[in-house]
Amino acid sequence: MGDGLAGYECSAPTRWTAPAIAAALDRGRSAAPPSARLLCLSLGVPLYAAERLLSLQHYPNAVLWSPAPEHEYAGVGAARVLVATGVARFAVIEEEAAKLFAQLIEIDVDCVPPPEIRIVGGFAFAGTSTSRLWRSFDDARFLLPRIVYERRGSLAWLRLTATAAELARPAQRQRLGAEAHRALQALRDAGPGRAVAEPVVVAEAVATAVAAAATTAGQSTRRAAKASWRRLLAGIGAEIAAGRLEKAVAARRIVLAGPYAHTEAVVLAALRGEAPRCTRFALRHGASCFLGASPELLLRQTGRAVWTEATAGTVAGDDLDADHALMSSAKDRGEQALVVRDIQAVLAARCRILRVAGPALQRLQGLRHLRTRFSGVLAEPAHVLRLLARLHPTAAIGGTPRAAALAWLDAHERSDRGYYGGPFGVIGPRGDGEFVVAIRSGLLATAAAHVFAGAGIVASSDSETEWRETEAKSAALLAALSGAFERRPT
Secondary structure (H helix, E strand, C coil): CCCCCCCCCCCCCCCCCHHHHHHHHHHHHHHCCCCCCEEEEEEECCCCCHHHHHHCCCCCEEEEEEEECCEEEEEECCCEEEEECCCCHHHHHHHHHHHHHHHEEEEECCCCCCCCCCEEEEECCCCCCCCHHHHHHCCEEEEECCEEEEEECCEEEEEEEEEHHHHCCHHHHHHHHHHHHHHHHHHHCCCCCCCCCCCCEEEEEECCEEEECCHHHHHHHHHHHHHHHHHHHHHHHHHHHCCCCCEEEEEEEEEEECCCCCCHHHHHHHHHHHCCCCEEEEEEECCEEEEEEECCEEEEEECCEEEEEEEEEEEECCCHHHHHHHHCCHHHHHHHHHHHHHHHHHHHCCEEEEEEEEEEEEEECCEEEEEEEEEEEECCCCCHHHHHHHHCCCCCCCEECHHHHHHHHHHHCCCCCCCCCCEEEEECCCCCEEEEECCCEEEECCCEEEEEEEEEECCCCCHHHHHHHHHHHHHHHHHHHCCCCCCCCC
């Protein structure tokens, strides 16, 4: 399969028929304390490719989180949905998550104890997403799924969440058991293969203009988009020359024609091969799904221990020449130094211990980045979202000085980033969590797919080089989208 599961995958255990699952739920309900309000019950199941769960299209809410090939979490349905808007979105989600976890009781039914339950979701890049493209997502959205499949190494669990009142009714237990059985069938299904069908670019949004063309006029689309890109970068360059900015991150939005809704299982499966050393993620709401494969950790926190990284400076290539070109580039090292300075200032004010290592090469498929890693110990205990709100957006995705760069981009980019470049990740019951920067990402919708890519612009940046960089950064997702029309879940 190419996903590390070939030696483990087998049919779902015959004992997990729908009635057997309902009976297990009854045993779990009986073990719950009388005060329980929300129950999460876990069953041991075989190993599958987690994204197959998202082929269940009749659930309007779904998520996927896979920070490593051996660690996958997929969920469908909504036991609870947490949303927030505006600049206070981090604080609101922290408060609502605490209320949710206070109600939740975890019960293991016939299985090895699973990892602790988490909620999965993300935040918009800015707290002011108002375009129709992102309207259904709010400015923050986190999901506690009704059905979760989680795999850690050679162990896997199916987790079912429902209210105590719901599980008290035999008919409702039977219904949830039937849902869980269908989920196992979807996971067991080999799923669609990957065909090659060239995506058709019909528009690009850069700066203040959207360059659009018929499918037979793709070159006109590209010329108009590149001209708009050059104007955007010239504007950033003028701000840098005037001393008002040191760096700003410019973004493109490539629009592909076609009904890409409900293709996320295919696209996420393809991203296993296209971006094997990246964190795959997805958030579905209604007919739209935001997904991607990010190479950039924004924050991991366990107790007071924290980890993050500065990722900036890029060249395309897979060989030693690319390695040497990046390590010897004064422009890329300067850009990396700006991001390191930005992150170090945030962490130094909050950590009693801070270690910095790098920059070193981060080798991805077709790309090289400069990366500096940070590890630290917080001076005071705090929820993961407290530090996350301080870190985001780093100079790697926004710019520096931060306020000036964000204000300039808000006035001139005019292509609502939505969740592109925002934090995406998981939150646990003790306030721990892990988030990546949601780059190398796109939005799949009913009539089109929107693919986002950006580049950090500094004084020595060249518009053509930066354009090629965005092409390389979007290549993995565009390749994953290439088979979405011909072979997708039915």
